[in-house]
Amino acid sequence: MSINDVARHAGVSTASVSRTINSPDIVRPELRTRVEAAIRDLGYIPSGAARALASSQTRAVGAIVPTLDNAIFASGISSLQRRLAQMGYTLLVAASEYDLDQEVREAHALLCHGVEGVMLVGEAHAPALYNLLERYQLPFVNCWTYRASSDHPCIGFDNEGAARRLTEYLIDLGHRDIAMIAGVSQSNDRAQARIHGVRAALAAIGSELAEQRFVEQPYGVADGRNGMSELLNRCAQPPTAVICGNDVLAIGAIFECQSRGLEVPAAISITGFDDLSISAHLQPGLTTVKVPSSEMGAKAADFLVKRINGETTLLHTEIETTLIVRGTTKSAVNRVVTT
Structure with missing residues (x-):
């Protein structure tokens, strides 16, 4: 594929494509938009970056995370970078903001910088992303997720299973009126899996996650407050326990x-998911699921470097999560509700 293909696809001259790539500020916005769309559609990589990618000389690896605001991703990225540095590689990081189309654009930008491999989060990505990676035979690995039958390499954990075990713990404490504040599930297979895990555990005892006991919110402290407020405003009696998506x-x-x-927990038990460092220092400490983010980052680095070097590796690696029980949960028997 050449610059001529991009020019034909966009209906412009090769000079216009060249200016868009090298000096985008001097190109009319309408023209630049057409050329950039053609580049994305064709998966075109400028010749210099393509040569570097083909010769594997950049010693750079990319990572695309949903957001840089969540400390759990920061922990994994930090571990990934440390391990890559030990092997002489540089890490380039991008954030998709939970937008699958943006993720494709970020992947294309990383390819243009000549990265030799990419770490992704989750398994649900746009077909265009998988096609782009396959076209350039770029090693990649999906993290924060695990499925033994996946068509793609993964290093992570069973989100659904972890959420189910967390729910079963609350059920064992006598909780039946359980609510959930989930993360936004659109374009987020990890949030979807955790919701399924909660529903599956409740279904196993003949119960369900009632509509009035379920809300989705973005991942922020204010969003958690809003979600809890919405749950409490819906019914006169609060749920006995609330499972939160993180x-x-x-x-x-x-x-x-x-x-x-x-x-909390006398009136209502609350659980999280991730085990951020602050969670142990809350009063009371937060009951949560410990996500092995640092281990995932290090293993992802080892996987990508081995694939870059043509070595054989396991395609699917499961890392266990751990239920961390602290002070925000207690038995549902004789709970005290005060207002």
Whole structure:
């Protein structure tokens, strides 16, 4: 594929394509948009970056995460970078903001910088992304997810299974009126899997996650407060327990309960997911699922470098999560509700 192909696809001259690539600021916005769309559609990589990619001389690896605001991703990226540095590689990082189309654009940009491999988060990616990686035979690995039958390499954990075990723990404490503040599930297979895990555990005892006991929120402390407020406003009687899609949502949910005079866990039990470092230092400490982000980052680095060097590697690696029980959960028997 050449610059001529891009020019034909966009209906412009090769000079216009060249200016868009090398000096985009001097190109009319309408023209630049057409050329950039053609580059994305064709998966075109400028010749210099393509030569570097083909010769594997950049010693650079890319990583695309959903967001840089979540400390759990920062931990994994930090571990990935440390391990890559030990092997003489540089890490380039991009964020997709949970937008699958943006993820494709970020992957294309990383390819243009000549990365030799890419770490991704989750398994649900746009077909265009997988096609792009396959076209350039770029080694990649999906992290924060594990499925033994996946068509793609993965290093991670069973999100659905972890959420199910967390729910079963609450059920064993006598909780039946369980609610959930989930992360936004659109374009997020990890959030979807955790929701399925909660529903599956409740279905196993003949119960369900009722519509009025379920909300989705973005991943932020304020969002956790909003989610808890919405749950509490829907019914006169609060749920006995609330499962949150991550620790940040759980922290917000705890703050909202405290502002309403609902003691955690005497009035309501709350759980998180991730085990951020702050979660052990809350009062009370947060019951949560420990996600092995650092281990995933290091293993992803080893996997990518081996694939770059043509070595054989396991395609699917499962890392176990751990239920961490702290002070935000207790038995549902004789709970005290104060307002």
